[in-house]
Amino acid sequence: MTTHSRQVRDFPFETPARLSMEPLFATLRRTEPLSRVRLPYGGEAWLVTRYEDIRTVLGDPRFGRAATLHDAAPRIQPDPAGEGVLMSLDPPDHTRLRKTVAGVFTKRRVEELRPATERIAGELLDAMEATGPPADLVTSFALPLSVTVICDLLGVPREDREKLRRWSDALLSTTACTPAEMAASTEALADYFATLARQRRQQPTDDLLGALVARCDSREGQLDEGELVLLTRDLLIAGHETTASQIANCTYLLLQQPHGAVRPDADAGMPMSAVEELLRFIPLGSGSFRARVATEEVELCGRRVRPGETVFAPTVAANWDPEVFHDPGTLDWERSPNPHLAFGHGVHHCLGAQLARMELHVALGALLERLPGLRPAVGEGEIEWKTGMQVRGPRTLPVRW
Amino acid sequence: MTGEPAAARWRLAVDAEQCIGSAACAGACARFRMTDDGRAEPVAEVVDAEEAVRDAAECCPVEAITVTDADTGAPVAP
Numbered sequence A: 001m002t003t004h005s006r007q008v009r010d011f012p013f014e015t016p017a018r019l020s021m022e023p024l025f026a027t028l029r030r031t032e033p034l035s036r037v038r039l040p041y042g043g044e045a046w047l048v049t050r051y052e053d054i055r056t057v058l059g060d061p062r063f064g065r066a067a068t069l070h071d072a073a074p075r076i077q078p079d080p081a082g083e084g085v086l087m088s089l090d091p092p093d094h095t096r097l098r099k100t101v102a103g104v105f106t107k108r109r110v111e112e113l114r115p116a117t118e119r120i121a122g123e124l125l126d127a128m129e130a131t132g133p134p135a136d137l138v139t140s141f142a143l144p145l146s147v148t149v150i151c152d153l154l155g156v157p158r159e160d161r162e163k164l165r166r167w168s169d170a171l172l173s174t175t176a177c178t179p180a181e182m183a184a185s186t187e188a189l190a191d192y193f194a195t196l197a198r199q200r201r202q203q204p205t206d207d208l209l210g211a212l213v214a215r216c217d218s219r220e221g222q223l224d225e226g227e228l229v230l231l232t233r234d235l236l237i238a239g240h241e242t243t244a245s246q247i248a249n250c251t252y253l254l255l256q257q258p259h260g261a262v263r264p265d266a267d268a269g270m271p272m273s274a275v276e277e278l279l280r281f282i283p284l285g286s287g288s289f290r291a292r293v294a295t296e297e298v299e300l301c302g303r304r305v306r307p308g309e310t311v312f313a314p315t316v317a318a319n320w321d322p323e324v325f326h327d328p329g330t331l332d333w334e335r336s337p338n339p340h341l342a343f344g345h346g347v348h349h350c351l352g353a354q355l356a357r358m359e360l361h362v363a364l365g366a367l368l369e370r371l372p373g374l375r376p377a378v379g380e381g382e383i384e385w386k387t388g389m390q391v392r393g394p395r396t397l398p399v400r401w
Numbered sequence B: 001m002t003g004e005p006a007a008a009r010w011r012l013a014v015d016a017e018q019c020i021g022s023a024a025c026a027g028a029c030a031r032f033r034m035t036d037d038g039r040a041e042p043v044a045e046v047v048d049a050e051e052a053v054r055d056a057a058e059c060c061p062v063e064a065i066t067v068t069d070a071d072t073g074a075p076v077a078p
Helices: A023-031 A051-059 A093-105 A107-111 A114-131 A137-154 A158-171 A179-202 A208-217 A225-256 A272-281 A353-370 B024-028 B051-058
Strands: A008-010 A034-038 A044-048 A292-294 A298-300 A303-305 A310-312 A398-400 B009-014 B032-034 B040-042 B046-048 B065-069 B075-077
Touching (some): A044 A051, A093 A208, A093 B051, A137 A158, A137 A225, A179 A208, A179 A225, A225 A353, B009 B040, B024 B051, B051 B065, B051 B075
Parallel strands (some): A044 A310
Antiparallel strands (some): B032 B040
8 A cells, every 4th residue: 555645635625615515526536536534533544435436335244333433433523422323333233223213214104204294394384474574494494394203203392392402413513512512412312311211111102212112121122221212312313403404405405596497296296306306416414424444355446445444435425426427516306317325325324214305305395385485585695504513504594485 | 033943934025116225235134235226136035034134124214125934925024
C-alpha cells in the first residue's frame, strides 16, 4: 500500500448550502473511487463513492458494524455507541433483535396505518387553515405528523412529545450539542422508556411497546430488558427526526418546481415514483456516515482492504452516480427503475423504510391536494437550515397558500 | 420454537414481484443471494432447517420470503 502518498481529506465534507450535494463525491467518483479520509474522532478510514462499491460495503457480510464499537474507531460522533442498538450488531445477533420488531414495519402492516396517518395529516391541515397563512410547515405539519405516527405506534403518550423531541435532537447532534449533553439525553431517554415498560408490566397494552414487553417476559427470551429500552428509544428517534426532515425537504423542493410539475392523482394521490425520486435526490445525510469494518480481507476498487480497516460508504453519493442514474442532478418524476439506496442496503436496510414511504406519500399528497396554492412565505435566503446534525433539513419553512 | 428436529428440511421461495432488493436477507443468511438485477433469490430451493433462514424471512420488509416445511408444506415463516 502506498497510502503515504495519498491526500487525506477531512470527512464528512463541508455541507453545502440548502440541499446541495457535496461536490467532492462526484470528483472522487471519477478520480479516486477509493480514497483516504480523516474523521472528527478515531483517525483515518477509507471512503468509497461509486454506487457498486457502496452497495458492496453495505451488503457484503465481510463488512460489519460490531467492530466499530470501540474508542479508536473512526466516526463522526463522540460516542462510539451513539448510532443505535441495531446499528451496533452484526448477524446473527442483529437478526435476532431485528426480527422482534420487523413484523410491525412490513409493507402490509404499514398499510394498515395509512387511514390513521391520513386522518392526522387532515387534522393538521385543518388547523393550519383555521389559523390562516403564513405558517411554519416544520412545526405545524412535518414534525407533528411524524411524531404522532411513531408515538401512536409505540404507545408513547402524546403529551410527552415535546420533552422526547429535545432528548432525541441531542442524540442526533454531531457538533450542535456537547458530549455531556448527549450523554444526559441518552440516559434520560433510557429512563423514560424503562418507566413506560414497567407500566406495561402492570397494565398490558396492545401497542408496540406492550408487545415488546410481553415478548421480553416470555419464555422464548429473544429480547432482554436493556435491549427493549434501547430499541424503543432508537425507534422513536429514527421514526420522527428523519421523516419530519424529509417531509420538509420534499416540500421545499416541490415549491421550487414550476407550478403543477407534480400533480397528485385524484385516486392515487402523489405519484409514488415522485416520492422515490425525492428520496434519491435529497442528500439527507442520515445513516450515510455510519462506517463498516472489514472482518476479513476484501478487494474493493482493485485494492485490498485489510481486516480491521474502516470504510465509509455514503448512500447519498451512491444515489448520484451517473453510471446508475442518468442525469442524477435532475429530478425526474417518472424515473424507472430507481434503485436508490436512500434507506441503505443489506442487513441494516432502514427498518422503518416502508413506514417512511407511506408517511411521505400521505403527507405530500395531502399538502398538494388541500393547499394547491402552497408557496414559500419568505425569500430563499431567509430559510434557516439545521447545522451540526446528522440529518439535513430546514429549521423552519414559512409557507402561504 | 427453537431446535428443529435435525432431519427437518425447508423449502424457500422469494416473490420477485414483492422483493424490493433491500438485501436484508442475503446479508443475514448465506441461503439467500442477490441476482444481477438486484432481487433476492434462494441459493437452493430446499435446505436443512436452520434458525438463520427463519430469521431472514421474518426480517424481510415486504414479506416476500416464504419458508415452508419441505415434507408437509406447513408454513414456517413469516
